Amino acid sequence: MVRYPMLHVFALIFIISSSEAKNNVDKNGYIIYCPCMGRFGNQVDQFFGTLNFAKTLNRTLVLPTWIKYDLFSDKPIFVPFDHYFMLEPLNVFYKVMLIKDFMHLAPKAWPLSKRYTFCHSSRNFESKGYPNDCNPKEGSPFGPFWDNVDVNFTAGSRFYSPLQFYPATSEDNLFELKKLKFLWDTKFPPPDYPVLAFVGAPGSFPVKISDVHLHGLLIWSQQISQMVDKHFFDLYGVRRYEYIGLHLRNGLDWKLTCQHVGQTDQLFSSSQCLGENNEFGQLTAQICFPTQELIVSQLRNVLQNSPNITNIFIASDKNHMILFLQANFKDMNIYKLESEDPQLDLYILARAYHFIGNCVSSFSAFVKRERDIENLPTSFWGVHHLTRAINLFHQEL
Ligand SMILES: Nc1nc2c(ncn2[C@@H]2O[C@H](COP(=O)(O)OP(=O)(O)O)[C@@H](O)[C@H]2O)c(=O)[nH]1
Ligand SMILES: [Mg+2]
Structure with missing residues (x-):
């Protein structure tokens, strides 16, 4: 393709880095999330903020399946990330891996005793008698998404409020980004919380204008x-x-x-x-x-x-x-x-x-x-x- 003459270089670096990522546990931890809000356009918008957030925390980003909704069925459809987009450009920009590859690594990277889920504050379904926690599998597509990769949150819920995904001031400010990382690492140190598994995307909708340039990483498959x-x-x-x-x-x-x-x-x-x-x-x-x-x-x-x-x-x-x-x-x-x-x-x-x-x-x-x-x-x-x-x-x- 004329647009991306460097793609073969990407591909080579990708093969090396992706096989490393598939086999070695990232000691800095992981971010995984359900793109549970809205359809494709919304999911993509939130992906950009999420990618930047993972980069700020220096955790590997697990690429979720896209969630597709069929008019004729109430069951969501899960589409592998790389069905739509090439992984190479993303992987050159930052450490990412497909959710299916991460699940192979999960027995090592994500012990059952540390399988927490994270939400801002309680997703309260008290009227239904559910506990005062994230209830990460309550409702669709929440439950089907995690069931599709066979994840249960055996360790329970953690509320991250008052932490945020973006610095309070300008995102280009390195000091603010470091502070954000410090706050998250202090509350959720990677050894105790190797995987931050979010109930919803840790990225904003609509996408922030400062994250829009990341679209250059999405190259159709x-x-x-x-x-x-x-x-x-x-x-x-x-x-x-x-x-x-x-x-x-x-x-x-x-x-x-x-x-x-x-x-x-x-x-x-x-x-x-x-x-x-x-x-x-x-x-x-x-x-x-x-x-x-x-x-x-x-x-x-x-x-x-x-x-x-x-x-x-x-x-x-x-x-x-x-x-x-x-x-x-x-x-x-x-x-x-x-x-x-x-x-x-x-x-x-x-x-x-x-x-x-x-x-x-x-x-x-x-x-x-x-x-x-x-x-x-x-x-x-x-x-x-x-x-x-x-x-x-x-x-x-
Ligand atoms: N095939 C097709 N589907 C569309 C079109 N416009 C909207 N849709 C469907 O409607 C959904 C709209 O949700 P979303 O992508 O979040 O965009 P938004 O609601 O327009 O902001 C899309 O994901 C598609 O499934 C279109 O032009 N063609
Ligand atoms: Mg929409």
Whole structure:
């Protein structure tokens, strides 16, 4: 791949470091967690903060499975981390290992007498008669996640409050990071607490702007890129960077989410277009849930500035509006995937000539971050000060 000429070097270092990590216990300890909050976009956002937190504490980060929710079943699906993303770039940046590899090491690294779980304060299910602790397996996906790797918290719960995952002041401040490590190590020394197993991700949602640059470490796996070739590029003869990509977030959950507009300055990922302190504007209903008229006029605008583009790719959680858009853009070839697959949609959107996303959605935010790395333009429904979109990818790794 042209983008990552260093990948073979990554691969070599990775083979050496990952086999070491698989066999040797990290004396500095581990962090493991359930990505139990939200769907893929939320899980990725929280992953970045978690990665930085593990790095601050100098503990190996155990990469959890992604949790996928199936419309037709109440059982969550567990997808290995490396099904979506390559491990090499992550492993060069920091010591990480797959949860399945960690579980092989667990008899040595995580004795039953030290299998604590960690939460901020009691997750109280007193009404159900449960004890006043983290109840880490109570509810779905909590229980199924840990059962899937056969973990029981035999040593009980530990509350970490008032400790935090981020320093109180600037995260770039080395002194503050060292202080944070000191506080955690004092309360939970690695010899006594070799594994910090969190009930939820120790990283913020939405992702902090200072962690956004970590997206550069998420490189799609070959499985995903080959599937996209098969189900889109080769199938329809469309070329990368030669189509407009649209994200239409319009399912029922989104309608309910957008009802909060007017009550709050920020919603989910809205800082990606409004700025963390609304320095770029205010949240509006059109930004969260654009009308059909707005979609047509904004798309027309983008097409006017996109010479030679004749293809449009639409991703949606619900209504792709294919017929409606076809009627309004008769000269365009309009595509969507035959069968629903969020990761393939993300991959395709990230390679559009121009992308129009939903500013509130963390799913769109994923695409924007990946595009920012390549300096590809993104705009958002209902936001007028872009296409110059704020380039969040301002830090070097
Ligand atoms: N296939 C597909 N699924 C989507 C799309 N937009 C949203 N979804 C689904 O809805 C979920 C939305 O949750 P999340 O990823 O947390 O993003 P957010 O709720 O938009 O911030 C995604 O993970 C997908 O499962 C889309 O364009 N295509
Ligand atoms: Mg969500």
